[in-house]
Amino acid sequence: MQRRLAAILIADVVGYSRLVEADENGTLAALGSLMTSSLRPVIAAHAGRVVKLMGDGLVAEFTSVVEAVSCAIAMQKSVASQQHLVDPKSKIVFRVGINLGDVVVDGNDILGDGVNVAARLEQLCPPGDVLISGAAYEHLAGKIDATIEYAGEQRLKNITRPIKAYHLPLSGSKFAVSNLSRSTGPTIAVLPFENMGVTLSRRISAMESPKTSSSS
Secondary structure (H helix, E strand, O other): OEEEEEEEEEEEEOOHHHHHHHOHHHHHHHHHHHHHHHHHHHHHHOOOEEEEEEOOEEEEEEOOHHHHHHHHHHHHHHHHHHHOOOOOOOOOOEEEEEEEEEEEEEOOEEEOHHHHHHHHHHHHOOOOOEEEEHHHHOOOOOOOOOOOEEEEEEOOOOOOOOEEEEEEOOOOOOOOOOHHHOOOOOOOOOOOOOOHHHHHHHHHHHHHOOOOOOOO
């Protein structure tokens, strides 16, 4: 079994099933055009390799995290540029997840935990943006001219350990913390302070005070 360290990029079309249901031929034609004119050339320009194409996205492999992230930024900008005049209901928008990890090589395919983490990050990524793992982020210091925001430790589906995530807000959106990331521990409520001794004394005094009757 052959293994290697790789930067994995996974891109996926947002709302693919809805787009295909509304206009199957138009969606498939537009996606094919983007693959040919934008995605494949940009990946090749950044020394990447398309591992496999899926109906609604792709998996690509890079030997450099810097190249993978630079490629993701270029891809998102290129797609946005080509789609800016398209009706929002038909517009193709990608979300991208990137991870650096050990992968298992199976012919031309790559498998394993490193790929799974990239896939889970992609699912959490806001449309039009890029979400990268902490492992990948550590290799970017001073090498990428882009805004990168810390998105906290994420609890990813079927991944037992928390994964630090970093968000590239290319679309201008904010990262929304998923339900899996929220604490499920007990909530502590801080109530206004009340001196119970003083309060109790006042109540007893009120009870013991003689009632006054009004004169006729």
